[in-house]
Amino acid sequence: MKLKGKAWRFGDDVDTDAIIPARYLISSDPKFLAGHCMEDADPEFVKKAKAGDIIVAGKNFGCGSSREHAPVSIKAAGLSCVIAHSFARIFYRNAFNMGLLILESPDAAAAVRTGDELEVDVDRGIILNLTTGEQYHTHPVPPFMQELLRVGGLMPYVREQLSGE
Amino acid sequence: MPMTISEKILARHSGKSTVLPDDLIEAGIDFALGNDITAPLAIEAFRKVGASRVFDPERIALVPDHFAPNKDIASAMQCKILRDFAREWNLTHYFEVGRMGVEHALLPEQGLVLPGDVVIGADSHTCTYGALGAFATGVGSTDLAAAMITGRVWFKVPFSMKFVYRGKLGPWVGGKDLILYTIGQIGVDGARYRAMEFTGEVIDRLPMSDRFSMCNMAIEAGAKAGIIAPDPVTEEYVKGRAKRSYEFYRSDPDAAFESVHEWDVSAFEPMVALPHSPANVRPVSRIPRTVIDQVVIGSCTNGRYEDLETAAAILKGRKVAPGVRCMIIPATREIYRQALRNGLLETFVDAEAAVSTPTCGPCLGGHMGILAAGEKAVATTNRNFLGRMGHAESEIYLSNPAVAAASAVAGRIVHPDEL
Numbered sequence: 349m350k351l352k353g354k355a356w357r358f359g360d361d362v363d364t365d366a367i368i369p370a371r372y373l374i375s376s377d378p379k380f381l382a383g384h385c386m387e388d389a390d391p392e393f394v395k396k397a398k399a400g401d402i403i404v405a406g407k408n409f410g411c412g413s414s415r416e417h418a419p420v421s422i423k424a425a426g427l428s429c430v431i432a433h434s435f436a437r438i439f440y441r442n443a444f445n446m447g448l449l450i451l452e453s454p455d456a457a458a459a460v461r462t463g464d465e466l467e468v469d470v471d472r473g474i475i476l477n478l479t480t481g482e483q484y485h486t487h488p489v490p491p492f493m494q495e496l497l498r499v500g501g502l503m504p505y506v507r508e509q510l511s512g513e
Numbered sequence: 514m515p516m517t518i519s520e521k522i523l524a525r526h527s528g529k530s531t532v533l534p535d536d537l538i539e540a541g542i543d544f545a546l547g548n549d550i551t552a553p554l555a556i557e558a559f560r561k562v563g564a565s566r567v568f569d570p571e572r573i574a575l576v577p578d579h580f581a582p583n584k585d586i587a588s589a590m591q592c593k594i595l596r597d598f599a600r601e602w603n604l605t606h607y608f609e610v611g612r613m614g615v616e617h618a619l620l621p622e623q624g625l626v627l628p629g630d631v632v633i634g635a636d637s638h639t640c641t642y643g644a645l646g647a648f649a650t651g652v653g654s655t656d657l658a659a660a661m662i663t664g665r666v667w668f669k670v671p672f673s674m675k676f677v678y679r680g681k682l683g684p685w686v687g688g689k690d691l692i693l694y695t696i697g698q699i700g701v702d703g704a705r706y707r708a709m710e711f712t713g714e715v716i717d718r719l720p721m722s723d724r725f726s727m728c729n730m731a732i733e734a735g736a737k738a739g740i741i742a743p744d745p746v747t748e749e750y751v752k753g754r755a756k757r758s759y760e761f762y763r764s765d766p767d768a769a770f771e772s773v774h775e776w777d778v779s780a781f782e783p784m785v786a787l788p789h790s791p792a793n794v795r796p797v798s799r800i801p802r803t804v805i806d807q808v809v810i811g812s813c814t815n816g817r818y819e820d821l822e823t824a825a826a827i828l829k830g831r832k833v834a835p836g837v838r839c840m841i842i843p844a845t846r847e848i849y850r851q852a853l854r855n856g857l858l859e860t861f862v863d864a865e866a867a868v869s870t871p872t873c874g875p876c877l878g879g880h881m882g883i884l885a886a887g888e889k890a891v892a893t894t895n896r897n898f899l900g901r902m903g904h905a906e907s908e909i910y911l912s913n914p915a916v917a918a919a920s921a922v923a924g925r926i927v928h929p930d931e932l
Binding site: 376407415442507 | 554737900
């Protein structure tokens with residue numbers, strides 16, 4: 349699997365309130381949540397970001413709440429993945445369960461700037477910065493996780509497994 | 514093989530004699546919970562997968578506390594999802610408005626989560642129950658859905674970090690100050706994926722309410738769990754409440770900790786976390802002059818009876834400063850009743866504070882005390898992220914209940930001794 353998109357750079361400790369403020373958690377509709385994605389970090393983000401774009405952030409992305417609405421809003425807003433130096437524990441687990449691709453890459457987190465065009469080779473764990481020509485490394489996503497992402501998350505995955513029995 | 518308390522509990526629940534950090538295990542859970550934000554997604558997942566059972570209707574709690582009492586139609590619809598699901602599956606522990614409380618104060622009080630348990634909750638502050646000597650951790654809604662069906666969850670066994678507190682706590686200094694100091698020292702990802710074990714002579718003397726406050730905020734350092742070995746203080750709290758049997762575990766003296774932090778706290782004064790991070794901590798006397806608009810005393814961190822008692826001691830015979838709004842929210846119905854019986858509520862109303870039925874509302878900017886642009890609040894809650902309590906241009910200062918109450922009276926952030 350290969351992805352290509354423009355990078356949007358955020359800092360360290362982007363919390364779940366910044367990703368999707370609690371005032372919008374009166375709904376779990378992905379489209380509604382997508383409309384407010386990253387709103388308190390950058391109020392214009394949803395207008396500026398295009399389908400397939402990539403969030404790049406520093407340490408501890410997704411710290412704070414257990415709300416799955418956070419990865420849901422990022423995915424529903426059309427972002428293809430999040431690359432960060434590191435992720436908060438609950439967010440990490442939720443992202444895979446929701447079918448949002450996330451990649452840890454301290455190299456990419458240190459170097460990538462907003463506007464850089466990135467190409468991500470998910471199988472090989474290589475991130476290519478098409479703007480600067482730099483290459484960064486991340487762990488390849490194992491086949492099980494890729495399958496989880498392909499079907500759209502843990503529950504569709506479980507359903508597919510059940511129907512195959 | 515020597516093990517930490519967390520490792521012992523996880524080993525026991527996964528049917529193993531020993532576990533090591535980084536082991537992937539599947540553990541049986543003793544209890545699971547969700548609230549009106551996280552449970553609707555879990556219930557949707559539960560239905561989509563076509564589940565035909567819950568693992569145990571007596572070991573799941575649904576607590577509508579975040580946007581309840583319903584603040585609008587959308588939140589009413591979310592709470593209804595919980596109500597309907599609880600009826601459909603005969604869940605014993607569904608807590609309706611009037612009978613409910615802030616979940617992490619309510620479940621220990623009702624004796625539903627106990628020492629030695631493995632508990633998961635679709636709420637990050639589920640780690641609160643570590644104060645009882647349980648391994649409790651926050652998960653997402655999908656994990657809750659799977660756990661409600663199977664009664665099992667997979668975990669990676671966390672490394673444990675040991676925090677030792679020595680000395681004697683001064684006046685107006687408590688568990689909240691210890692945890693704020695700790696997060697200030699190690700940072701918001703200082704315990705990422707780890708279990709934080711709190712020990713030492715100070716913890717031995719610490720009342721349960723303060724222990725709950727400390728474990729509650731372990732997640733603010735990124736931890737998977739906060740935990741305190743159960744002792745006579747725990748026993749005193751649990752006996753008479755426990756709805757089932759429980760077990761005390763302790764770390765072996767030679768158990769392996771990834772790191773050990775040790776502090777003498779005797780000279781500590783109350784701590785305050787400045788905007789916009791729970792790690793941005795300073796002693797109260799070193800806070801620049803800060804005029805405030807609002808005070809909130811409540812939440813799963815500091816809405817317990819002892820917290821209200823502290824606030825009442827300061828507010829008694831005094832008034833909230835002109836221009837300040839002070840919200841006081843007993844965390845559960847039992848706490849509310851005790852505060853009523855002992856005259857605390859009258860003290861609060863006399864001081865011109867607003868007293869509310871239990872809700873998480875203001876802590877997460879949900880309802881009951883939203884901040885406008887440019888406003889500043891002192892709160893006994895757990896997070897001061899940008900925009901957490903309202904407008905993205907508002908500010909939250911986290912403190913213990915004594916500092917919060919004193920600041921309400923002074924109209925600016927003060928040490929209680931300044932009154």
